[in-house]
Amino acid sequence: MRTRVAASPLPRLEAHMLWRQVLGVPHSWLVAHDDEPLAPERVVAYEVLEARRVAGEPMAYILGRREFLGRDFRVTPEVLIPRPDTELLVEAGLRALAGRENPRVLDLGTGSGAVAVSIALARPDAQVTATDLSAAALEVAADNARTLGASLQFFHGNWYDSRLGSAQYDLIVSNPPYIHALDSHLGLGDLRFEPTMALTDGADGLSALRAIVDGAPSHLMPSGVVCVEHGWDQAGAVRDLMRHRGFADIASLRDLAGIERVTHGRLPF
Numbered sequence: 001m002r003t004r005v006a007a008s009p010l011p012r013l014e015a016h017m018l019w020r021q022v023l024g025v026p027h028s029w030l031v032a033h034d035d036e037p038l039a040p041e042r043v044v045a046y047e048v049l050e051a052r053r054v055a056g057e058p059m060a061y062i063l064g065r066r067e068f069l070g071r072d073f074r075v076t077p078e079v080l081i082p083r084p085d086t087e088l089l090v091e092a093g094l095r096a097l098a099g100r101e102n103p104r105v106l107d108l109g110t111g112s113g114a115v116a117v118s119i120a121l122a123r124p125d126a127q128v129t130a131t132d133l134s135a136a137a138l139e140v141a142a143d144n145a146r147t148l149g150a151s152l153q154f155f156h157g158n159w160y161d162s163r164l165g166s167a168q169y170d171l172i173v174s175n176p177p178y179i180h181a182l183d184s185h186l187g188l189g190d191l192r193f194e195p196t197m198a199l200t201d202g203a204d205g206l207s208a209l210r211a212i213v214d215g216a217p218s219h220l221m222p223s224g225v226v227c228v229e230h231g232w233d234q235a236g237a238v239r240d241l242m243r244h245r246g247f248a249d250i251a252s253l254r255d256l257a258g259i260e261r262v263t264h265g266r267l268p269f
């Protein structure tokens with residue numbers, strides 16, 4: 001295997017990750033059995049994965065999983081690959097729930113369920129509802145909830161589906177599609193492989209954020225919080241949207257790169 005890793009067009013770390021996937025062994029086994037003979041069918045299986053990676057497919061889709069807040073989430077090409085930046089959304093949401101007992105939480109556009117499942121596991125007393133317009137994404141989210149032992153309710157529908165009920169949530173969280181339809185990044189790197197509806201609203205990048213903030217007051221309890229992730233240049237616009245809808249205590253949080261990435265606001269009593 002050593003010679004194959006050395007000859008691979010992939011970075012060593014990625015080649016090792018694919019070998020681990022094919023052989024179903026931990027990294028320590030690879031290191032200890034570096035010169036172990038390989039069965040031809042294993043070599044073929046590796047070469048198939050390597051070709052996918054060389055073609056640019058994200059590692060997360062090839063491996064079928066991505067870590068988020070220390071847990072492995074199953075991912076398929078039907079869902080956005082959870083990003084480290086989104087951990088900030090979960091942290092902000094959990095902070096907003098501090099001091100609230102048996103809170104009700106709504107995650108709009110749940111994708112793999114990374115946000116909703118993480119909140120449900122951190123707050124077992126919470127009643128968490130997760131929605132998505134993609135039925136295929138909801139299946140992945142439900143599978144992740146089952147595997148990780150989280151109890152959630154799922155709804156298939158457009159943002160504030162009428163079945164969600166009104167004025168009952170303590171917290172609404174969302175990481176909606178917020179990339180401008182004409183942003184050239186949509187044609188680059190991992191984004192080429194992710195679902196378009198998870199990335200862009202097909203418009204100015206703010207339309208989903210607008211729908212979520214606009215609908216929040218009629219779905220939150222008094223003093224409920226709305227908390228959204230957004231693009232690097234959208235924090236000011238999102239704060240304006242929240243101000244316009246009567247939210248108080250509006251603030252934006254910076255990600256590890258120092259970019260305003262998450263904005264939240266509280267509905268007054």
Ligand SMILES: C[S@@+](CC[C@H](N)C(=O)[O-])C[C@H]1O[C@@H](n2cnc3c(N)ncnc32)[C@H](O)[C@@H]1O
Pocket residue numbers: 079080081082083086108109110111112113114115131132133134137157158159175176177178197198199
């Ligand atoms: C940026 S992804 C976020 C996925 C996941 N919450 C995360 O943070 O990894 C946005 C999600 O919103 C969903 N979505 C797009 N338009 C929607 C709509 N009108 N109503 C509900 N969900 C929608 C997409 O299918 C996608 O799963």
